Amino acid sequence: MRIDGKGRIDRTRPVTFRFDGRAYAGYKGDTLASALIANDVRVVGRSFKYHRPRGILTAGSEEPNALVEIVGPANQTPNTRATVQELFEGLAARSQNRWPSLRYDALEINDLAALFLSAGFYYKTFMWPRRFWEGLYEPLIRRAAGLGSLSGRHDEGVYEKAWAHCDLLVIGAGPAGLMAALVAGRAGADVILADESSEPGGRLLSDDGEIDGAHATDWVARVLAELASLPNVRLMTRTTVTGAYDDGTYGALERVGLHRSPRPNLPRECFWRIVAKRTVLAAGALERSVAFEDNDRPGVMLASALPSYLNRYGVVPARRVALFANNDSARSTARSLMAAGVEVVAIIDSREDAPDEPGIALHKGAQVIRARGRMGLREIMVRAGGREFRVEAECLGVSGGWNPSVHLTCHLNGRPRWSDALAAFVPVEGAVPGMLVAGAANGSFSTHGCLAAGAEAARASLAALGVAAGAVELPQAEDAPYQIAPLWAVPGKGRAWLDLANDVTVKDVALAAQEGFRSVEHMKRYTTQGMAPDQGKNSNVAALAVLADATGRGIAETGITTFRPPYAPVSIAAMGAGGRGMGFAPQRILTSDQASRDRGAPMVEAGLWYRPGYFPKPGETTWREACDREVMMVRCSVGVTDVSTLGKIEIQGPDAGRFLDFVYTNTFSTLPVGKVRYGLMLREDGHVLDDGTCARLGDQHWLMTTTTAAAGLVMRHLDFVHQAFCADWQVRFASVTESWAQFAVAGPLARDLVTSALGHAPDLPFMGCAPVVVQGVAARLFRISFSGEEGYELAVPTRYGEALFRDLTARAETMGGGLYGMEALNVLRIEKGFITHAEIHGRTTAFDIGMEKMVSGKKDCIGKVAATRAGLVGPEREQMVGLMPLTGSVLTAGAHLFAQGADLVRENATGYVTSVGYSPTLHSHLALGFLKNGRARHGETVRLVDRLRGVDVLCTVTDPVFHDPKGEKLRA
Amino acid sequence: MRLTCPLCGPRDRREFYYYGAAEYLNRPAPDAAPEAWDDHLHNRDNPAGLVQDLWYHEQGCCSWLKVTRNTVTHEIVTVEPVAGGAA
């Protein structure tokens, strides 16, 4: 219910929302949880395993119960914490893990079958018969146990990712964080202050505390105003720092649009990577509960959540509230509630020596032994001094003490230290390099302690950066000591919950210990405690205390499981922002792209490039028809294709030739200016790295081409060889792949086409190159061929690429030629036995592809020594061959080669197929492949088998060059 | 993980390409024994502690860098260019 005059909500802005189909009213500034409490909705979900009705436990991101599905027009987000979800007009939420409705849930029967569903039931109940697991048990368990459901559709929401850098990252904007940001901000440091909540202030917004004699929120407002006036301070609200990584890198998730009505292009979330020179962790502490029978009933909450709901949202869950605590912190909760007119019927304090609290029914040395009220708390049973009695209350606030939020300090393998005084784990110093922990996160629970620690942590962080922070006067605030007597579980017969999110009880942990799972890591996995979306924030410490008790050890000795990133759930969509669909990888687009698409060419991916597969003509119904036509066009008249995707590296300097001799197997330094040479590059381990041509444009000026696939690899390799082995040589390289558009013109009429384009005959010998002018543009002309026909490649600066492509296309078509695509290009090169990375796939040597004579004996080169080592040459090697089917069958790449008559088992495979295509020139399917001792076996018949695609064909082994083996057409 | 490139300053590891052990800098002479080449190419230790390996600032200055780092603590001890003496 709503309390007049309380809360930080905007009562002038009512908001309507729906929960499970029903309309409710709330205010701007509400969370879904506070609005549900305002509307007296007590049951908000069903539990994971037993389907028990559950209510709201907390007021923060650690909420284990109130997980709902948010249903948007384009999204359905499961497991959203109602305590974090802010209200907006039209918000629609749905409860989870219930059928048919929240009130009547068919699987509540699980609760009665609890005996069979205890710890380890997955491993026990469903083991036999084994074959039932996949078909029956697993689907059943999956349907019965679980949380929210996905929509089954793509998440079409907009997400972002971003980087930020700062001198000091302050995590948490409570008293410690605000003070740290203020000190660092005034000192001029570049500060990011990240806070999980919609509004900075931390517990100061929830508790009725005072700073400098006025309400603490006044101080918060003053500090925020000053921080806002400092250009060197960035405040990031709704931003949860989720992980600490090496070298001051932090992950953080910002809720950008989740608190607003969806609109196009409004990002839902942004995943930040924040790089900080220093960090102050001021993440506060989380209150923990105490286990007792049926402590999961709706209405049983954390004590500290009550003042949060009252003072931030102006709501209370009930008129009559009881409190159960083992420390002093529930006292201020009681005073806060009473001041707002809420009846505090009792404080049950487990400590015999608890301080008095005038005006409240205080039961010292007492324990709550049971909660009653299946769909909402009605009463609690209390045991005090051997006497048991009932207390009627609709809400019970429980405080079992506070756990400092040490999570981020553990992400780089830090182990927190057990403090007997605090009955909690506290961070160890230096757990994350560059990070200091301040305030409640470090076990300082008073407001004064937080303010002082925040200021000191900022000062120390800046000092490490060589920045002196001026004196900052500490404001006056309470400095009460923290007094606690540990109480984890109230003894009793019934089920007492530790992990509400995964339905793990005290008995489950005890059973795990009894069955030998005594290590905390084993207990966790056996009971699933701590493995739900809250990652054990509400239950880890209590569970291991129960385990310690069950195994007769201390808590420090028992140890704690490892906190890993993320601190709070992170949507994969946010981490992968921008990576959906075409965002998966950059696209490299040819200058001829539009011209190719205009002609209906389907584009195929070649690395990051998009290249035309073929150019269909009217009447052609299959790609093969187009491909065959394009091959014959190149063989009989002239074809044009865009080859700009090949890597192009300019190499200059007096030592360029010498350097090329070192990276290529063959000699380049002797190549005359105006000539091009084919070259082969090896890796140092003797295998082929890449092949391509290299043209000498001037005395000290070369242009290397690489294959499309290996352009980046070769650049890296050249840089390595130069910097590692001959950095003093005068040679420099630059990639110019993007700078030049280059088109191949091939076929018997190629020379005519080039003549027409240039306005004069090219006058170039085979493997010649020259600067030319094409229609007023300085261009480069190379006479090289990847088709076996007379061929030229004409390169112009990229900005002229599309115009030249369209011009060459038009000229080719008037001559009876035209465009050809990747499919035809591939067939043309297979007919000629030219290799691509299908053949030089990283495991083949120069010997294997028949190019060992290209490894010069006169000089050293990268890979030369290893290329000759035993095992990389000789008849045992699989050597490149051509394959032609005896009948007209289709061949497939990836097929294996067997001797005729051999059993078709892996051991008998003597080779494999790398490239295939149908040759309209030879009217046959052709293949290139590797066959053991293949060069000595030309003319033999082998069996080509592809069991995946059902191909089994006898083939003749041939020379890889099927067409024009003497190369007469090339040199014509 | 971040590396401080001697030319570009501190950068995220996404800008770098990892190659392998710094042993690749010690190229044997062409007539060295096969065992020397075998060691150079293939044989590596896998220590828990300090290692030296090669990184390429591919999305930066294209420097090849010799990085000394600790596989246990993740500390980056030094980052030096391989050109200029490291070989």
Ligand SMILES: [Zn+2]
């Ligand atoms: Zn660099």
